[in-house]
Amino acid sequence: MRRLYPFDPLFKHHLIIALLLAIWVFVFLYFSEPLDVNQFNANEKLLFLPGYGLLGGLCYLIFVPFQYFLYSKNNAKWTIISELVFLFSFCFVSVVVARIFYLFVVVPNEPNPYTLGYMLKAIYFPAIITILPIILISRFAFGKYHDKRLDDQKIEIKGEGNYEGLRLQLNDLICVKSSDNYIEVYYLSGTYLKKTLIRNKLSVIDEDFEELQRTHRSFLINPYHFQQWKINNGKHILLLSHVIEVPVSKTYLTDVKSVIELTTN
Template sequence: MKQLYPFDPLLRHHFIISLLLAVWIFIFLYFTEPLDVNEFNTNEKLIFLPGYGLLGGICYLVFLPFQYYLYKRTENKWTLINEIIFLVSFAVISIVVARLYYLYVIMIGERNPYTLGYMLKTIYLPALVTILPIIIIGRFAFGKYHEKRLEDQKIEIQGEGNYEGLRLQLNDLICIQSSDNYIEVYYLSGHRLKKTLIRNKLSAIDNEFPELLRTHRSYLVNPFHFRRWKTENGKLIICLNYDIEVPVSKTYQKDIKEAIQFTTN
């Protein structure tokens, strides 16, 4: 089993990381003065050095689509391998971009620029050792914060007695069907539809979670997954995501139509 790693998919938090990265790169270069930086006057430092920081922040943002591609490939789960791949790829591209900036902006018109090997040894790799921890800490902290928020938002469908329950996000729950002394819970795990049998009564779940709608004496549905209405042999059916169809008895038709209209508007 692949080891999961804290991950925050929210774009605004990654913008914050890119901003912190840009500021930190500028501060690092301004005060450590690697290579020819100590030969710049104050104005030149303020002209050229922010460019390195800006490029670092932009490189991070440009790599976000690649990050989300990896995220979807692992069914919306972020692994340690994904994190390593992202960081290594980002580091390599950042070095290439920084090298191009040095050759075609900093040293344009100048002869004998430093070689790539020399710059790797004296500035790029030492800079990465200083800069990467900022990225790692920021991503890890936001990932943990996101996981905590998700955990706090979860609901728990408990089983009677010693029977195990189910803890999940409300929007991952699609519907619940009564089955004798049990209930069958249809829910999402990543992008996969799953079903879990729990010893409990549908009436108890109905009372505990008013967000769910009663469509039938044997069914509760989550209006978040509503797709459309359907009539078959004179009977009303509510169609949910993942091609799940649930009958609607005449007793609940008026109430559920009003509730669906209210929640989907």
């Protein structure tokens, strides 16, 4: 089983990380003065070193969409492998960009610039070792914070047994169907549709969660997942996410239409 790793989808948090990264790159180069940096005068340091920091921050922001791509390709799950792929890709591109900046901005007319191998050993690897913990700690902290907020927002559908129940985000819940002495809960896990059988009554769930709408004596729906109306042999049917069809009885038709209209507007 793949081990999950904290994931933060909020761009504003990654913007903060990019800013911290830019500042830290500047501070690291300014005070450690590796190779060519120790040959700069005070004005040259203030001219070139912020450029390295800015490029580091921009490289990180450019890779945020790549992170979202990996997340979606992995069925809305973020693993340790995903984190390592992201960080390795970011570090590789950052080294390439820093090398280009060095050759074409810092020493554009220098006949004998430092070789890539020498700079990797003397500057880039030490810089990565110093800077990477800042990125790791920031990403992990923001990811844990986001996970905690999501967990605090979860609803719990309880069963009659001591160990029965289901915790999930409200927007992941699609519908609940009565099934004898049980209820069938249809919900999303990432991008997959799942169903869990819980020993409870539909009337209890209806009382516990006013966000859900009764459509039939055997169904409760989450209006958030409404797709379209259908009429089959004069009977109204709601089409929900993942092509789930739910009947709407005449008793609840007016209320359902009002709720759907409010939700879609």
